[in-house]
Amino acid sequence: MNQVVIDQAATLRQQQNIPSENGSSERMTRVVAITSGKGGVGKTAVVANIAIALAKQGKKILVIDADLGLANIDVVLGLSPEYNLNHFFKGERSLEEIMVEGPCGIKVLPAGSGVQQYTRLDGQLKMRFIEAIDNLHENFDLVLIDTEAGISDNVTYFTVAAQDILVITTPEPTAITDAYALMKLLSSQYHQKNFLLCVNSVKYGS
Ligand SMILES: Nc1ncnc2c1ncn2[C@@H]1O[C@H](COP(=O)(O)OP(=O)(O)OP(=O)(O)O)[C@@H](O)[C@H]1O
Ligand SMILES: [Mg+2]
Known part of the structure; x- marks a missing residue:
């Protein structure tokens, strides 16, 4: 089961080198999953801030909202998308049709909110999603998930699919404990050994 996830993830990792017409590598896409274990520690805030900061430097950024049941990156970025990933999972819209533009030219794939149906993706949907991401026409410098x-299975799936895993915690003991538990799981069950950590x-001060 884990091997299947890792094999699917390889598809996304392989998109890193996109050959140009003369055969050289044109743009290197870095895919980073932002995760935490504990909720409410600032994942979405960090994603929004990294995306805006790097977009201001001229980088092409894609943000994927992988909080498939309670999405809110669109709210944080002040967007009101007409479609979301549920439309893609239902087969009604392509990723290009769902994608919206946020501040500073950031591209966003918004997720749905309040619908349970796609909160646990089956293997087929996961594969279709990864393939569609892989086939996006636009090239990005950075994809933030x-x-x-x-x-959950969705968390481990998206983190394993990324090149880098950025774990967010706060100094709260419960947040540190959950971040540690998540990294231990990803290390022991999914062969992930390298983590970026953001506290x-x-x-400061008293
Ligand atoms: N460094 C910070 N300074 C001030 N407020 C922050 C900071 N980081 C996060 N917040 C606030 O904390 C709240 C929770 O942040 P956020 O929604 O980003 O967490 P999350 O980890 O994405 O939550 P969830 O697990 O529900 O997805 C938000 O109101 C956000 O604005
Ligand atoms: Mg969030």
């Missing part, structure tokens, strides 16, 4: 909280909401 904003995951849901917890250690958010640190208070």
Whole structure:
């Protein structure tokens, strides 16, 4: 089962080198999943801030809202998308049709909110989604995947699919414990050994 996930993830990783017409590598896409274990520690805030900061530097950024049941990157970025990933999973819209433009030219794939049906993707939908991401016409410098909280199958799937895993925590003992538990799971069950760590909401002074 884990091997299947890892094999699917390889598809996304392989999109890193996109050959140009003269055969050289044109744009290197880095795919980073942002996750945390504990909820509410700032994943979406960090995603939005990284995306805007790098877009301002001229980077082409794609944000994927992988919080498939309670999406909110669109709210944080002030967007009101007509379609979301549920339309893609239903087969009604392509990713290009769902994609919306946010501040500073960031492209966003918004997820649905309040619909349980696609909160647990089956293997076929996961494969279709990864293939569609892989086939996006536009080239990006950075793809940021904003995951849901917890250690569900969706969280492990999207984190394993990324090149880099950025774990967000706060100094709260419960957040640190959950971040550690998540990394332990990803390490022991999914062969992920390298993690980036961001400690958010640190208070200086008293
Ligand atoms: N560094 C920060 N300074 C001030 N407020 C912050 C900071 N980081 C996050 N917040 C606030 O904390 C709240 C939770 O943040 P956010 O929604 O980004 O967390 P999350 O980890 O994505 O939550 P969820 O697990 O529900 O997806 C939001 O109101 C956000 O604006
Ligand atoms: Mg969030």
